Amino acid sequence: MDQAAQTMIDNLEKNTGKSLEEWIGIVKKENFKKHGEILKFLKTEHNFTHGFANLVAHKTLKSDAGSATDTDELVTKQYKGKEQFLPIYEKLSTEIKGFGPDVEFAPKNSYVSLRRKKQFAMLIPATKTRYEIGLNLKGHPAEGILQLDTKTNGMCSHKIHLSNESDINSELIGWIKKAYEAAG
Template sequence: MSTPAEALATQIRNIETKTGQTLTQIRAAVAGSGKVKHGEVRTWLMETFGLGYGDANTLAHAAAGAMDGPAPSANDALDEIYSGKKAHLRAVHEAVMAVLAPFGEFEVSPKKGYVALRRKKQFAMLGPKTAERAELGINLKTDIASDRILAQKPGGMCQFAVALTGPGDVDAEVAAALRQAFDAAG
């Protein structure tokens, strides 16, 4: 399994190939776009270069220079994600990690407000949705027959999502869906 830095370098190389632009050229284009906020930059990159959400999101971070310095440690990032009124949701995070641990190796990639869970590709994302609940997004092309694990609108980062208010919500149904997504991610 590659390191996060190696995975990022590969993703940037692939984006450069897709767009025909170097990262330096893309940064210059973003600077000239007049877009400043992360979401605006991401949307502009999707529209301008025909990129998917994940590639555009990575480029939005790279364009802002956010990838130039040392990355925060996973624990630092989790402390920030699960802070203040959301601190109690860290127990939900730990319950999901406990379910995943026996499945095998995977990468936990902290983002600004959530963590991406990856093997060869992202299979889930987890983070606070509100101060009262976390959301587990699941990437899975096959259907999940569940009243709790809900299909999401096409074009989003995950095909399914489930609200989790406490560690007890990470039950056999959630574990089975995670296992499917984990296996499908390679």
């Protein structure tokens, strides 16, 4: 487990008085099947911040890289039925790895989180016709291909939509790099 995740787990218990395992037990008693249901429950019923609710949801559903036995399998599942987007993921991965040795790829069930000291982007094969890149560029206005993101519950402040590999250009890579640099 990476240090950031362990710190969050430690802080969860300090802040709530209950361990991660206790919170997982509470959530499991509710029989939630979806990540969003767990987030809503923890935020509204227990006043969780998004970060802690997200941690407990992922650990309960075993949908984070730290809980998965094979992170490559998580990526494979994301692109099932959306195979046309795999070249986008592969090209972006190559470009982003070139930013520095501190880039961490953390696959989840439906996206790959990109982290440095904190999350700076998400690579999301959103639908069969749309690929999204979520970016953390808080306070930055929408500009060019960069749009404000109002749907990811605070996970990202901005998004960029792609439809094919040819949409990957210097402007796109520049925005991702700006988010990477802001996360350092």
